[in-house]
Amino acid sequence: MTTTIEAAWSALEQLTDPEIPVISLRELGILRDVRHGPDGLEVVITPTYSGCPAMGQIEDDVRSTLETAGIPARVITQLAPAWTTDWMSESGKEKLRAYGIAPPHETPARHNVVRFIAKPAQAETVPCPHCGSANTVESSHFGSTACKALYKCQDCQEPFDYFKPY
Amino acid sequence: MSAATDYLLHLADNALVLGQRNAEWCGHGPILEEDIALANVSLDLIGQARLLYQLVATLKGGDCTEDKLAYFRDTHEFRNYTLLELPHRGPLSGYAQGDLDYSTTIVRNFLYSALMALLWEALEKSANADLAAIAAKSQKEVRYHLRHARDWLVRFGDGTDESHARAQASLDHLFAYTQEFWAHSPAEAAAIEAGIGVDVRTLQADWDAIVDAALAEATLVRPAVGGYVTLGKQGIHSEHLGFLLAEMQSLARAHPNGAW
Ligand SMILES: [Zn+2]
Numbered sequence: 310m311t312t313t314i315e316a317a318w319s320a321l322e323q324l325t326d327p328e329i330p331v332i333s334l335r336e337l338g339i340l341r342d343v344r345h346g347p348d349g350l351e352v353v354i355t356p357t358y359s360g361c362p363a364m365g366q367i368e369d370d371v372r373s374t375l376e377t378a379g380i381p382a383r384v385i386t387q388l389a390p391a392w393t394t395d396w397m398s399e400s401g402k403e404k405l406r407a408y409g410i411a412p413p414h415e416t417p418a419r420h421n422v423v424r425f426i427a428k429p430a431q432a433e434t435v436p437c438p439h440c441g442s443a444n445t446v447e448s449s450h451f452g453s454t455a456c457k458a459l460y461k462c463q464d465c466q467e468p469f470d471y472f473k474p475y
Numbered sequence: 476m477s478a479a480t481d482y483l484l485h486l487a488d489n490a491l492v493l494g495q496r497n498a499e500w501c502g503h504g505p506i507l508e509e510d511i512a513l514a515n516v517s518l519d520l521i522g523q524a525r526l527l528y529q530l531v532a533t534l535k536g537g538d539c540t541e542d543k544l545a546y547f548r549d550t551h552e553f554r555n556y557t558l559l560e561l562p563h564r565g566p567l568s569g570y571a572q573g574d575l576d577y578s579t580t581i582v583r584n585f586l587y588s589a590l591m592a593l594l595w596e597a598l599e600k601s602a603n604a605d606l607a608a609i610a611a612k613s614q615k616e617v618r619y620h621l622r623h624a625r626d627w628l629v630r631f632g633d634g635t636d637e638s639h640a641r642a643q644a645s646l647d648h649l650f651a652y653t654q655e656f657w658a659h660s661p662a663e664a665a666a667i668e669a670g671i672g673v674d675v676r677t678l679q680a681d682w683d684a685i686v687d688a689a690l691a692e693a694t695l696v697r698p699a700v701g702g703y704v705t706l707g708k709q710g711i712h713s714e715h716l717g718f719l720l721a722e723m724q725s726l727a728r729a730h731p732n733g734a735w
Contacts, residue, residue, distance in 0.1 A: 360522030
């Protein structure tokens with residue numbers, strides 16, 4: 310029985326994010342579990358942002374990959390616990406950086422909303438993924454997608470995306 | 476069951492209607508970064524609405540679907556706050572379709588996001604586990620929306636004479652609509668009774684604190700409110716919602732069951 314689980318993992322291992330094709334679903338923390346359920350094999354995925362347009366594609370990719378591999382399984386979309394960028398693996402973060410996206414910092418300790426909003430945003434520095442400089446500024450809270458903010462490097466002058474903590 | 480679905484529809488309609496409104500800036504934003512930011516905020520809101528509609532459809536059963544709820548209900552069946560359906564134009568910018576005023580957008584997003592940041596957090600403890608799960612995701616997203624709107628509010632208020640005047644006028648125009656936040660509808664009262672919903676009045680002091688701190692930093696004056704309290708969440712809407720729905724629903728209604 311373990312072998313079916315292993316086969317499913319290895320088939321799904323190759324799947325990448327449709328918008329950031331260098332990082333796998335497993336490294337992103339979207340692919341949560343492969344397990345035996347009451348009605349057979351279950352593959353558990355957890356969606357990222359509520360509005361992420363890639364999630365539909367990701368679910369389709371998971372289904373068709375399992376089908377192609379001849380592994381019958383039920384795909385379960387699980388909301389809780391909510392996806393967090395803290396689930397992203399170190400290798401995944403390194404791949405993001407190499408791709409030109411600054412990887413997320415660890416999510417900050419959660420304060421109540423009043424305290425959270427009273428503090429200025431982005432106290433932490435976000436190093437430039439191109440030249441490594443810490444001399445960067447945020448240009449916009451939202452970059453090309455909701456999960457990223459737009460930054461600019463003051464040294465190499467390149468703009469870049471920062472994958473925000475979630 | 477209906478206490479839950481009525482309450483969930485209120486939350487879903489809020490997210491969908493504001494998501495649709497903000498999406499009107501897509502391709503028309505005042506600067507490219509804001510065009511993209513508003514589109515992303517809209518995606519989050521519409522995504523939250525979808526999760527909530529899917530949950531309502533599951534609870535209602537039968538042939539109910541998220542699309543039926545979004546595209547095949549009419550104005551009087553929508554349960555959103557009136558604030559969220561108003562156009563992006565206020566008293567300073569005139570009322571022509573093209574006269575969109577970004578300060579109206581920012582002030583509204585700020586007032587609503589401040590509420591939702593508090594409400595989603597409180598709803599993480601809802602007796603409905605599915606709603607609690609949606610709340611846990613949404614509270615992460617709305618904090619970014621709130622940060623975005625607050626930063627621009629301060630920039631406008633503490634900016635030029637023109638931006639200050641527009642921000643203050645938008646605030647004066649919109650603030651009275653926030654009275655609806657605090658007046659319970661029967662659906663909210665039932666949901667609170669069932670442990671599914673949260674009594675928003677318990678959040679009012681925190682909302683005041685967030686609003687007052689931001690307005691002070693923005694050198695804006697909090698308007699006094701009073702008078703008519705809108706009833707959008709009970710299905711009694713302004714004339715603006717019908718136009719918004721007509722645009723949003725026309726494609727789905729012209730091609731029922733269409734898929735692409
Ligand atoms: Zn650089």
